[in-house]
Amino acid sequence: MTLTTRRPAWAEAPTPLEQGAKAAVLGAILLAVLFPIYVVVLTSLSPASAVNDAGGLVVVPRGFSFAAYAELFAGGVVTRAVVVSVGVTTVGTAISLATTVLAAYGLSRPGSLLHRPLLFLVLLTFLFGPGMIPSYLLVSSLGMIDSYWSLILPTAVNAFNLVVMRAFFMSIPAEVSDSARVDGAGEWKILTRLVLPMSKGVTAVVGLFYAVGYWNAFFNAVLYINDNAKWPLQLVLRQYVQQGQNISAGSLADTSQASSLPPGLALQMAIVVIALVPVLAMYPFVQRHFTKGVIIGAVKG
């Protein structure tokens, strides 16, 4: 479907009032999206004095300071976590995409061996999760505690993404692969030369889903990673937000006056920016595939 950009012949030209109203509504929506981001970024870049003067989030710039970012990256803990997160996201997305594409292709061919029982098993995971402790026991018995693999392999294949991809592959006419087969192409060649190039959109979208998932994941690291040096960014950043929230360790720890000042607002906002930026930066590149890809799942099961 393509959007009609030209006005139908019977419609009159919009009056300036109408256009103004549309512009106002669209502008308001744009503002509602951009303003919070603007405030967050500005606050993260404001010196402590500006935050105090504003009594909260900074709307009018009063000086710039990178102090919050400097504090976050001092000590190298956050820097290291960024490297971990980027690594896990990159490797994880690659592995997830590869396995999902291969599995979806296999399950989309009607004649594949055992494809119905296999698909049933995949769909079953929609309904039943293994639960936290069994997952932990499995990861632990495979010797993956404290290994980066524990952040990737347990979540490598997502049933939803697999089903979306399979649905797309099934929508490719059988004639396409039949003709390729007549020309002597094997399954591997059909997948890489024909099916994949026709599925760039869905691949991009599923890749984005996986990447965002890996980037934002923290709970698997809570469970599987003991070594703080291997913590991903989201978990390290969470610790900053929890500063001064000791709720249970008794009076002494509550009064650890020197070490647990609640974090400054600027610091909190810097955390938001750091967590946000990579996804924000990636989005424009995948965005044009996005609507197309998402609708696939909506109209085909």
Next chain:
Amino acid sequence: MRQPHPGVQTSRRRFIGLTGAATAALAGGGLLSACAPDGPRPGDGGGTAADLDRLDALVPDHIPFQAVEPDIPGLHGAPPGFTSYPETLVRAVEGVPGSGGSYQAMAPLWGPIPPGLGRNSFYDLVNAELGATVDFQFQDGNTIIDKMNAVIAARDVVDITMIPDWVINLIPSFSEAAPQLFEDLTPYLAGGAVDPYRMLASLPTDSWKWSVFGDRLQGVPWPTDPLSEWIFYRRDLFDEHGWEVPGTADELFALGEEVNDPRGNRWAFGDFYRVVRQVFRAPREWRREGGGLVHRYETPEFEEAVAFMRRVYDAGLVHPDIASGSGANSKELFNSGAIVLGQDGLGAWTETYQAMLGQSPDFRMDLVPAFAHDGGTPSLHRNDPSNQSVFVRKDLGEDRVREILSVLDYCAAPFGTAEYMTYRYGAEGEHYEPDDNGAPRLTELGQKEVSNGYLFISGRNNAVSESEYPDYVESFTTWFNDAAQYGEDNPFEGIRIQRPSSYASAEQPTEDKIEDILRGRREVGELGDIVAEWRSDGGDAARDFYADVLVEYGRD
């Protein structure tokens, strides 16, 4: 020895099943329970069932240790007060505790993760003092319950593990799992065996008893103060307006009406239902009466407390954001003066001063002196004697267990010792500098590197020492020395009890119904019906269970 549940032999498979069930139950919001350490404690409290005499034989002899003579001695178990920071520090531990071993330690942390071993001069300093390497694996403090459930089910514990009490209470069958995972410290510490560890020997005996699970001394406790919460008031506002601190429930109500000024954005009270229960002398949980046990829900005192709270709500004396239950932060309302009196944990005092005095130097708060509704003798709910335990992994061998205990001993050195300053703040001039009052202030390096790790792997005797806050030490110790004498007579004092699950799960719905009464959605007259429902939903069964516990401990 007799167990409360003699038939329960928990196999590994069953244990995992149990933990899984608890996890499922937790998924719905169990993390929130972290915010209410004094609230109902569902699940299993550890279920130790040694006789008290037997407990006496399991815990270390008490050898008092005083680093600095307190300016205001603590009475009735209240912490002692120090009105200034000591000029010279006492060395409490002779020689080097460790012998070159290297140990992993798991503890929760609420705060940024410091740089790890090898890139952290604070760790290097303390580990050099210890003569042993402690490698911390910090856990996200708000999700530690999930982590501990998993780690204990998989038996993946590290050498030194700190587990907060509220987490222990939520781990099913912890007392069955503990002996399989953690070293029995009884032979190392019980009675006179504690002699080499003088700091550990100085911890209160009651707190040690709390670390006995299944007839074995399993952990090193974190001694707590005898009381945990009460009503704070804004002393600066009281002084400014000439208000009088209340001494009876009627005075409290009258004060509320005088103070309340919604037009001026000032309300008298935050919620203080839990403290009001104590004001009306309702028991914390059970009370012995006429040869049997009576739960707080069934006492006339409790009904009076509920009726009083209802009056307070009806009169509009509680801040509307709190009355509407919209999850308003009562601390912020108190700090800004929108609430003048409110209940909070006692540690809130220094926390609030730390946050507020910088921006408003005249900000003052204080605790309302302990009182009862009729002006008679108050009856306050006592804290559990310890609220965390530090466990040592099983089968490390005697030498390594002894080395770990020496490390924990060092980290148990109290306020006034050189060791305390080192494991808590690092090196003077490097990680911290004393401010004008002598209070340690972390330097930039200190803020980056210092953490509460060493603090958390042991416990120590408490002290009220934050003399940098104006009048704080004097006011707090005065209040505490008075209030600590009014501890309620609890028939189960010092006994760690595994709560029957029907009893534990009946508590929250009942509290919710009572909340409906407080907020005006039900009438006070319906309390009888609510309590009758509670009885049939597990209350009566729990009464029998608790009565059996009394028999078992020879307290019947």
